[in-house]
Amino acid sequence: MTMRKIITISLPLPYKLGTVNCYLIEIDTGYILIDTGCSNNRNDLEKEFENADCKPENLRLIILTHGDFDHTGNAAYLREKFGAKIAMHRDDSGMVERGDMFWNRRKGNILLGLIARILFRFGKKERFKPDLYVDEEYDLSEYGFDAKVIHILGHSKGSIGILTADGNLFCGDLLENKDKPILNSIMDDLTAANTSIQKLKSLKINTVYPGHGKPFPMETFIKQELIENENK
Numbered sequence: 141m142t143m144r145k146i147i148t149i150s151l152p153l154p155y156k157l158g159t160v161n162c163y164l165i166e167i168d169t170g171y172i173l174i175d176t177g178c179s180n181n182r183n184d185l186e187k188e189f190e191n192a193d194c195k196p197e198n199l200r201l202i203i204l205t206h207g208d209f210d211h212t213g214n215a216a217y218l219r220e221k222f223g224a225k226i227a228m229h230r231d232d233s234g235m236v237e238r239g240d241m242f243w244n245r246r247k248g249n250i251l252l253g254l255i256a257r258i259l260f261r262f263g264k265k266e267r268f269k270p271d272l273y274v275d276e277e278y279d280l281s282e283y284g285f286d287a288k289v290i291h292i293l294g295h296s297k298g299s300i301g302i303l304t305a306d307g308n309l310f311c312g313d314l315l316e317n318k319d320k321p322i323l324n325s326i327m328d329d330l331t332a333a334n335t336s337i338q339k340l341k342s343l344k345i346n347t348v349y350p351g352h353g354k355p356f357p358m359e360t361f362i363k364q365e366l367i368e369n370e371n372k
Contacts, residue, residue, distance in 0.1 A: 142167065142168050142286070143165060143166070143167055143285070143286065143287075143304055143306070143308075144166040144167065144168070145165070145166040146163060146164075146165055146166075146308070146349070147163065147164040147165070147166065147188070147192055148161055148162075148163060148349070148355070149161065149162040149163070149164060149177070149184075149185060149188045151177040151178065151181040151184055151185065152181070152184075153178065153210060154178065154180060158318065158352060159352065160175070160177055160178065160181075160210045160211065160351060160352060161175070161349070161350065161351055161352065161353075162174065162175045162176055162177050162185065163175065163310055163349055164188065164189070164192055164194060165285065166192070167200070167284045167285055168284055169200060169284035170194075170197075170198035170199060170200045170284065171192070171194045171198050171199050171200060172199075172200055172201050172203065172280075172283065172284075172285050173199060173201070173202045173203070173218070173224070174203045174205065174302060174310045175203075175204060175205055175211040175212075175312070175351065176202065176204070176211065176212060176213060176214035176215045176218060177210065177211070177213055177214055178209060178210050178213040178214075179209075179213035179214060179217075179266065180213075181213070181214065182214055182217065185214055196221065196222040196223055197223075199218070199222040199223075199224040200224060200283045200284055200285070201224055201225055201227055201272075201280070201283045201285070202215055202218055202219065202224050202225065202226045202227065203227045203228070203274075203280075203300075203302060204226065204227070204228040204232075204236075204270070205228075205299060205300055205301065205302070205310065205311070205312025205313070205351065206228075206229075206232050206295060206296045206298060206299040206300070206312050206313060207228065207232035207233070207234075207235030207236050207296060207298060208235075208296070208313065210351075211312065211313075211351060212228075212235075212236050213266075215236070215266075215268060216266040216267075216268035217266065219268070219271075225271035225272050226268065226270045226271050226272070227270060227271065227272040227273070227274050228270045228272075228273070228274065228298065228300070229273065229274060229275060229289075229291065229298035229299070229300050230273040230275070230298065231293070231296075231297040231298030232296055232297065232298025232299070233269070233270050233273065233298070235296075236267065236268055236269075236270065237267060237268070237269050238267065239266070239267035274289045274300065275289065275291055275300075276289065276290060276291045277289065277290070280302070285304075286304060286305040286306075287302050287303060287304040287305065288302075288303055289301070289302060289303075290302075290303055290339070290343070292311065292312070292314045292336040292339065292340070293329065293332045293333075293336060294314055294327055294328065294329055294330070294332045294333025294334070294335070294336045295312065295313040295314050295324050295326065295327055295328060295333065296313075296328050297328065297329070299312050299313065299314060299336075300312065301314065301340075303343065303345065306346070307344050307345055307346035307347065308345075308346065308347050308349060309340070309343075309345045309347070309348050309349065309358070310349045311340075311348055311349065311350055311351070312350075312351045313326070313350075313351045313352065314333060314336055314337075314350075315348060315350050315361065316350050316351065316352040316353050317348075317350050317352070317353030317354050317355070317356050318352060318353045320364060321348070321350075321353075321356045321360055321361040321364060322361075322364075323337070324351075324352075337365075340358070341362060345358040346358060348361065
């Protein structure tokens with residue numbers, strides 16, 4: 141169950157609003173995909189699959205860290221084309237089953253809500269039902285991936301992280317690293333997010349792979365958080 145390679149696929153968001161990361165994980169028996177980008181990224185995503193020589197028979201599982209459209213936009217399409225199951229947390233599954241990936245979920249920030257509606261309006265709304273619901277400590281070894289799921293709610297109720305045996309964490313949108321490693325700027329529940337951060341600190345995490353921005357050492361985030369707390 142060796143993880144051979146992590147392929148970071150950074151795809152542009154609409155209207156030049158940055159990028160979103162998908163991670164294609166090469167394992168002994170094929171590939172695992174973590175998040176799928178927006179539907180308008182489909183051609184770019186498929187080119188990355190071709191570059192990696194990831195064929196339909198090679199994709200073992202699609203894992204969605206949460207239900208937002210920029211992470212779930214190609215999941216249904218890839219399942220149909222590659223035959224891979226889709227896994228996510230039950231608490232975010234309603235978003236993709238109703239086709240409201242982001243729509244009407246966050247009401248605290250009017251500007252962000254408006255941007256989300258504009259982005260969503262021009263995206264494809266492909267509703268789908270996940271094949272597999274995963275929660276805390278779910279073991280992914282049956283798919284050839286030496287990793288487990290951790291529930292890190294905050295950004296959304298059903299946000300999950302994937303922690304590998306060698307200390308790599310794919311954290312979805314709990315943390316981001318556009319300029320420096322920080323808590324994501326969009327949170328459904330800040331208290332829950334801070335609780336999730338404390339959970340991460342108790343785990344053996346070496347490198348964090350965020351949904352937005354570059355990977356970073358967990359130690360860097362912890363040190364930076366300490367400095368910021370001292371300056372408050």
